[in-house]
Structure formats: C-alpha cells, structure tokens
Amino acid sequence: MNIALIAHDKKKDDLVQFIIAYKSVFAAHTLFATGTTGSRIIEETGLSVHRFQSGPFGGDQEIGALIAKNKMDVVFFFRDPLTAQPHEPDVSALIRLCDVYSVPLATNMGTAEIIVMGLKRGDLSWRKVKQ
Template identity: 40%
Template sequence: MASQAKGGARVALVAHDRLKPAMTVWVARHRATLTTCEVVATATTGSMVQRECPDVAVCTVLSGPLGGDQQIGALIAEGRIDALIFFVDPLTPMPHDVDVKALLRVALVHDVACAFSERSADFLVAGGALASRRS
C-alpha cells in the first residue's frame, strides 16, 4: 500500500460478491470520512468503489480468492491497517473460507477495529475510529 499524506485511518475494504453493491453504497454514504483515509481494498470491491466514488482514492490488492485476503492480512500484521470493514455473506459458502478465517484471525491478533456489516461499520465512523491513525 503506497504511503499517502492523509491523517485519517488506514482502512481495508472487503466484501463478498452479494454484498459488494452494499459496500459501494456504504462508501458513498461515508465518502467525506473516507476521502481523509488511506483505503485499500480487494480488487473487485475496490474497482466497484472507485467506479461509484471516484473521489475516494483506493489502492487495490488481488481479488480475495486469488490472495487479496492474505495481502490485506499481511498489511495488518505489518501494522499498516487500522480498521477492517468486511461485509461478510454468512449464507453463501466460500471456496476460500480458510483465507477469510486467516484474515479475521490476524485482525483479532493485532487488535484492528473490525466491522462486518453496514451497521457495525456505521458505528466505527460515528465513533471516530476512522478519523485518525492508531498510535
């Protein structure tokens, strides 16, 4: 993830296929906050967000099933992510479920703020968790 001169949090965005449209709507709703953040996203989620919200700068990694979840996990382990917004589809089996579990585990191990639904992500924004970097 390229270093950007922004004071906001470093935020990772991931969404399972069925929830990608909801992620783009969520980003649009919180664009004022997210334009101050460093945002990284898995490839498809990131491209959808960039298309709908071109004013939100998004650095993309690979698609989740192709290693993007692991790339974001590595950024978390390196201390380069402050918050993970991951819209998980709990009703659809994922062939790369092991990667998803590894990402969640590393986020918990490194005490990264996490949201797994629109409502919990709204709480992160409302609570100011995305306003500044974690020290």
C-alpha cells in the same frame, strides 16, 4: 488511517452504498481494497483506492500481511454468511489477525456504522499511537 475495504459478491452493493453515504469520512483516509470491490468503489465514488488481488486470488492475504505488520488500522469486510466461500480459510485468517492485532473490524452494516462514526469523531486515534 489505513482502511481496508472488502466485500463478498452479494455484499458489494451494500459496501459501495455505505462508502457513498460516508464518502467525506473515507476521503480523509488511505483506502485499500480487494480487486473487484476496489474497482467498484473507484468507479462509483471517484475515491482513490489501492487495489490488491481479488479475495480468492490472495487479496485477503495481502491485507492480512499489512495487519500483521501493523500497517492497517481498520477493516470493513462485508461478509456473506449465507454463501459458502471457496477461500473461507483466508477469510477466517483475516478475521483472526484483526483479533490478534486489535484492528477494528466491521463485518456487517451495523458494526460498520459504529466504526465509521468513531472515525469521524477521531475515536480511533489510539491506532496512531500503536504504530
């Protein structure tokens, strides 16, 4: 499955720790990430990650384009709800695309835990049928 990994600055540590905790699950999939988040994941886990631009420079939109083409199966987007983001319209568009195309989206650790357990069990195999 194709998995997008995105994190706002104050949530990057949380996402990296989450990836480390479930490295064996993520290693079985194709990973994509926005710029700095992808660099951190590569450096700290050794996993292969296709990196897009940083979120404010279009990375969120690049991932959104893959969602719109049904080429992204899951999105882990650890958002910082307490800090204003200069690219908030891009963030909102990405979330909207996940809803439009029924792409599972985790915006916090609780939801991420549920989705990663589903990945581990193969519960998201219905995404392969949609392609």
